[in-house]
Amino acid sequence: MEGTYILRGGRARRQPEHFTRDRYFRVEIFRATIDTQMAELNLKFNEKVMDLLSINATLIPRNGFLSFQANEICRSVEKYYPMDFNEQDMIAVEHQLNHFMVDASSSEDMKNIETVVQLCQSLVGTG
Template sequence: MSAPYTAGRGRSRESQDLITMEHHYRVDIFNAAIDSQLQELNSRFNEQPTEVLIISSTLDPKDAYKSFKIEDICNLVEKFYPQDFSEEEKIHLRFQLQHYELDILQHPDFQNISTISELCQRLSATGKSAIYYLIDRLIRLVLTLPVSTATTKRAFSAMKLVKTRLRNMMEDEFLAECLVFYIEKEIAKSFSTDMIIDEFYSMKSRRAQLKYKDLGLLFCFLLSVSIKVG
């Protein structure tokens, strides 16, 4: 790795920079790739989601609950989950955390746990979730955070595909229904023709029953909408 690095064959040795192989692979390739990844991550995640993830790591049981901090957990509830806890529950949460620190962190059944999901399962299996119900609620909120974020991102991504330039005048109600149909396409595939027809009839009473030809046209219309949305 200490040998000189030669870049290309068409340049003379005197015109090339005198750098070693280690410098080339460490600085020009490795560090450049890391800087590129960091710039992409910084552009995708703003300060608020990053702060949520950092503070939520205080609940991580890895390394014998090394990152556990009562003050950070209380700040997590105060800043990001104020609607999920009443003012009285926020006060009780601090006392539960103090007992939790003396009980769970030293309990033999809660050792050698590496993820928050395992901690949540162990609390439920041992019945400790009923004792530390506020902490259990907070853990479940933290675990559902990636799911709620992914659902929002999927909705915006679907909107770009559904509401194109040609469909710019689409009404909000029809757009919302198309987005649900697109996002939940796996569920929509289970709908049969008879189910769609029965649902159409149950929407309101009609003076005359539709003919099979009309039902076929209705099904073709629904099928065309699903093809355009999908």
């Protein structure tokens, strides 16, 4: 594995002097694999899905909802669901989200919640 690895069947001009087989298998193939996986993920998770996932992550009440931002959620609602909410509904949603943050950050029941599933179960349980 410590022998020199020669790229593309012959010595490449830009190949480093000490390009070993070990480096090829540990680094270069690893990089190629990560690049391939990233390309697949970028095809499966477009900008809209990533935006919704990041908004979803802000709903987890870690550290007293430090990452929670009502205006970002409202912006996403306006962007992705414009036909479902009129201007008055959007104002009501923003007020409700702000009230939720105040109530949830002071609730003892929500301090141990770590996932969105647990958050939904807690909200259903409290009515």
